[in-house]
Amino acid sequence: MAQKTIAGITVDVTNEGYLENPGQWTKEIAVEIAREIGIELTDKHFEVLEFLRTEHAAGTQLSIRKVGNSGIVDIKGLYTLFPGGPLKYSSKIAGIPKPVSCV
Amino acid sequence: MNTEIKERPLKKVCIICAKGTIEDVYATLVLANGAVMEGIEAKLFFTFFGLDAITKKQMNKIHTGTVGNPAMRMPGGLPFPSVLGMLPGVEAGVSAMMKSQMAALDIPPVGEFLEMITAGGGEVYACKLAMDMFKLEAKDLWDGCSGVLTVGDFYAMCGGENTQIIFT
Numbered sequence: 581m582a583q584k585t586i587a588g589i590t591v592d593v594t595n596e597g598y599l600e601n602p603g604q605w606t607k608e609i610a611v612e613i614a615r616e617i618g619i620e621l622t623d624k625h626f627e628v629l630e631f632l633r634t635e636h637a638a639g640t641q642l643s644i645r646k647v648g649n650s651g652i653v654d655i656k657g658l659y660t661l662f663p664g665g666p667l668k669y670s671s672k673i674a675g676i677p678k679p680v681s682c683v
Numbered sequence: 684m685n686t687e688i689k690e691r692p693l694k695k696v697c698i699i700c701a702k703g704t705i706e707d708v709y710a711t712l713v714l715a716n717g718a719v720m721e722g723i724e725a726k727l728f729f730t731f732f733g734l735d736a737i738t739k740k741q742m743n744k745i746h747t748g749t750v751g752n753p754a755m756r757m758p759g760g761l762p763f764p765s766v767l768g769m770l771p772g773v774e775a776g777v778s779a780m781m782k783s784q785m786a787a788l789d790i791p792p793v794g795e796f797l798e799m800i801t802a803g804g805g806e807v808y809a810c811k812l813a814m815d816m817f818k819l820e821a822k823d824l825w826d827g828c829s830g831v832l833t834v835g836d837f838y839a840m841c842g843g844e845n846t847q848i849i850f851t
Contacts, residue, residue: 656802664722
């Protein structure tokens with residue numbers, strides 16, 4: 581298992597940089613992962629991240645459609661927040677595993 | 684000798700859908716949506732019976748063929764004799780079952796799926812020749828359709844580095 585120091589905290593990550601343990605996530609870590617991707621996080625981003633983390637903890641298999649139906653942001657808005665990887669990047673920043681859904 | 688091959692990421696997919704069954708249309712939609720979700724540009728070109736997927740009247744009524752499909756089996760895996768598929772109502776029943784199984788996997792109906800793709804920047808086009816053949820007009824098409832193209836127009840969109848044309 582690889583380790584990486586993000587925002588001063590040493591966390592376990594996969595070889596693609598996803599956190600192994602969502603419990604190690606902090607907002608500071610999110611900001612730094614987002615910056616590596618090229619995204620500056622806003623409150624709206626954090627609302628999406630919280631939704632993803634809550635759903636992941638509940639065992640939901642996430643999809644962009646589920647985020648689109650969350651009432652937080654529509655799918656177009658999700659693409660605007662996380663360009664080039666609406667589910668992939670948002671999951672990575674939220675500290676949850678890489679999505680396995682094709683939708 | 685250096686035999687290492689450097690992979691360059693895919694930048695654009697141009698997907699052609701020429702058939703109007705559930706499996707052909709959804710193959711197109713899943714590939715296109717998967718592309719835009721990965722930041723890959725997607726252009727969709729619907730032609731011949733594939734036009735059903737972007738025709739207002741037909742798009743949410745597509746079926747799977749129950750005749751002449753050797754991969755089709757009964758629930759549980761028993762063979763599905765083609766002759767059964769000819770009975771009235773069987774095709775509709777099988778299609779409804781396919782759709783409900785897809786819905787359980789969070790795969791949306793055609794119209795919503797197209798909206799998801801265009802929300803991600805994907806573009807949807809209809810084939811001019813097939814439109815003429817089926818006597819369709821622009822007003823018959825799904826509202827999110829970006830236009831009607833000739834084959835030449837479509838190829839003109841397929842240029843650029845690391846672009847692939849996919850025929851479902």
